[in-house]
Amino acid sequence: MATAREVNSDNGSDGEISQDPERQALDYVTRVLSSVCLQENAHQPPYMLPVETPDGIRHEGLDLKKSPVTGGSGELSSLLLCLPLELILHILSYLDPRFILGVLPLVCRTFQHIVADDITWRLRVQKRIGGNFPVLEQEHFDWPAACIELEEQVSNWSDNGKRTEHFSLSYGHYAPVDAVLLLERGSLCVSGSRDRNVILWDLKQLGNKQEKAKGKILGTEKTGTHKGWAWSLAACDHFVCSGSWDSSMKIWDIAADGQQVMAIRGRAAVLCLAYLPDILVAGSYDKKVSIYDPRATRPLLKSRVLHSSPVLSLVADDRHIVSGGEDRTMVVFDRRANAVLQTIQMNNYLFCMSYEAPQLWAGGNQGLIHVYGSQGGTFQHLRCFDVGHTSQVTGIWHSTGALYTTSTDKTMKIHIPTDPPRTLCTLTHNSVVNGVSVSGRTVAAASGEQTIEIWRLPE
Template sequence: MESGPKPGGFFQDSAIDSDLESEDLNAQAQEYINRVLLSPVEGSRPACCISPEPLCMGTRALCLKPGSSLDLKRSPVSETLDSSCLLLLPLELILEIFAYLDARFVLKVLPLVCSTLRDIVLDKATWRIRVQKRIQACYPVVEGEDFDWPAACADLEEQLQHWSEDGRKMEHFSLGDGHFASVDSVLLLQGGALCASGSRDRKVNIWDMRKLGQEEEKVLVKSLGVEHNETHKGWVWSLASRGNILCSGSWDSTIKLWDMEAEGQQCGEIRGKAAILCLAFQPDILVAGSCDKRVTIYDPRAAHPLLQSQKVHSNAVLAILADERYILSGSEDRTLVIFDRRCNDVLQRLQLDYYLRSMSYEKPLLWAGDGHGLIRVFENRSGSFQPIRCFDIGHRSQITGVQCSLGALYTTSTDKTIRIHIPTDHPRTLCTHSHNDVVNGISVVGNVMAVASGGQSVEVWRMNES
């Protein structure tokens, strides 16, 4: 792979033009499906890819990265005569006792007991030791200077609890009566209380996750803005949200905005010139990637929302991410473009050997799924994104959804599987769910996971609290 800065601004041309001729939306969308989603994987996989290994939950051996050190200190109060018997123990035994307590309990309660326990809990080594004993693998892939070991440990242990034993503790619900065509996008809202789904039946449905297990007509809240039984005039391909506003992007070249605090009433519409394939929503901007090779920035609060737009790719934009500093776009042209919002300039243009279908950014790492079924990892090194890993995590075709947290990596694929991994170096698979159709996307919030199915359904897994 080669990378290098591109001179000049990213969004200097604010005029929108389109190379696409006016044609039937369904035919245009189907041509895209045939070209991008159904095309066979060509060539062999890169030699750098590491095949997956199952996560072993047996003996609790300590696995350290080369050069790392987890020195166990003696108990800081071992010489204090009036200390409790517990605190007179060697530190390694205290940590062993801590291992039987929930990580969040350790974080929230033990520091309130005494200053000695507070010092142990605040020590980064406490959590590094605990994590390494839990997973017996090299973790994380890259440890940044501000890596939050306590939060990582708590998240990791929750994922192990949810998905160990092949996810037997998770309840599964199939919501199959709300759509009559392939579901291509899902998005959990309001902390996982609601779920939005977008489909090729041109509708956006809202589901109440708090009513899972009841009759499906009670779980389905409504279809947004339905006019002639449609939310849009084309396939609904992408969803994004910020606060109480939900955005839906469609093959009809529009982005519609919905106020979830006002029972899903439409509160805006942005008209483009080409199909909207991906969206990213930040507090100040809405970014759209479209079929006409463009990345476009909008301010949905303004009367005239278009801010800037430019062709930065030579083919359709398939995946997009944004935060307060960067906009990242992946295209069918097999490039990844990184734009610095502060400098209003392209930082890099990375040429890849296959296009990216999905991305997830957990600083400093960008996790991306490609059309080969591989996971590629890029590290942000002071504003320069460098490819550092390429993993085979078991998918046999395109990775359509990626979501990464400190403790878990979720992936979906057109190979009809959903996989949950620990984001170690290399990822260890906790659980694999096989489905009866292609899986088009994923959203995970708290103890709820929702996926979009080509079989006209929304599949949901929820932690069984009983």
């Protein structure tokens, strides 16, 4: 059995360990989360990308008015294929996209070509979804996968999400839940709370004639998982890291039933985390972004003051670390060059981020959603959306065909990521909603009402 290691990441910084982390946390929440600071002129003029309308789609030689087969193809035995392509696509619009993608290419070469052509899927998305999509189209965009996810998102959440199963885990924490993270395609969930505990939930039996999920508090300390509020979570493979207002990070092995494998002591509250196979990145109250190698005996690799106020959010990949500070800046750090690549000044601060290159979606303290694109190694502000939140956006999760946002306005909103986003459903709660996580067909939200809210999407 592995033994947990505790290491000190003291690096001679000018930050000091808070003597009263709970008081510091309460002051932070009062300053950052409790006030509604919407501004009428908060929208920044976005950089407008050219958008292709349905009439402007390049058909690349396809004639929708003609049959896709010719007399010499040997496939005229199928009357369907004698129809103009426009009518064939209309007929296919009544079929499930997974069926189209998986079965029709096996019928004949003509269907194979139709299904393989991006135009088939672009036209279907334009007719089904409407609006401009995607916000930023990158090279080798997977149109069939996007179409499937968009249509399933609309189906699952239209009519106020009545097709989904909803569960409320209200029996584990006794204080507001500030962080939630789904693992293993939604079969496991980790939550962090102001009761100082991190709980590992087994969701596999939830809903299978069982109303409760099995929860286990991580750690062996009688006072709780941490000595301060458990505020941030991140995962890589089967390891989960929890960050706390007690200035510590703890790493847990989920494959070993949540056993602690390491504790890292910092010098300030850990407000946000990103966990990659080679590094762990932490943003802290003392304005620093720190990079660790959890596999090493001395894990701290570097620590830099990148902001003039606490670091509220960050994301990372193998090239960039992007952090947002309360100082209303977004800093892009180039991992390869070991240097700051950009500092972007804003009129708001970013409280949460969702990133998959080349798109970064972020929620700000003015209730708005901002979209950035990374091109040529730098980030550009592309769009600013008002999706209906009336106060701070506390959580955001974005994928090709789905967008989830949570807010201190006591709502979670489900959208499709068109330009502008189309809101499918607004779920209202009795308290603030502090974050969201999505994995597989499971959605989880952290509630200020001391609960974790779980939704299961239909198969």
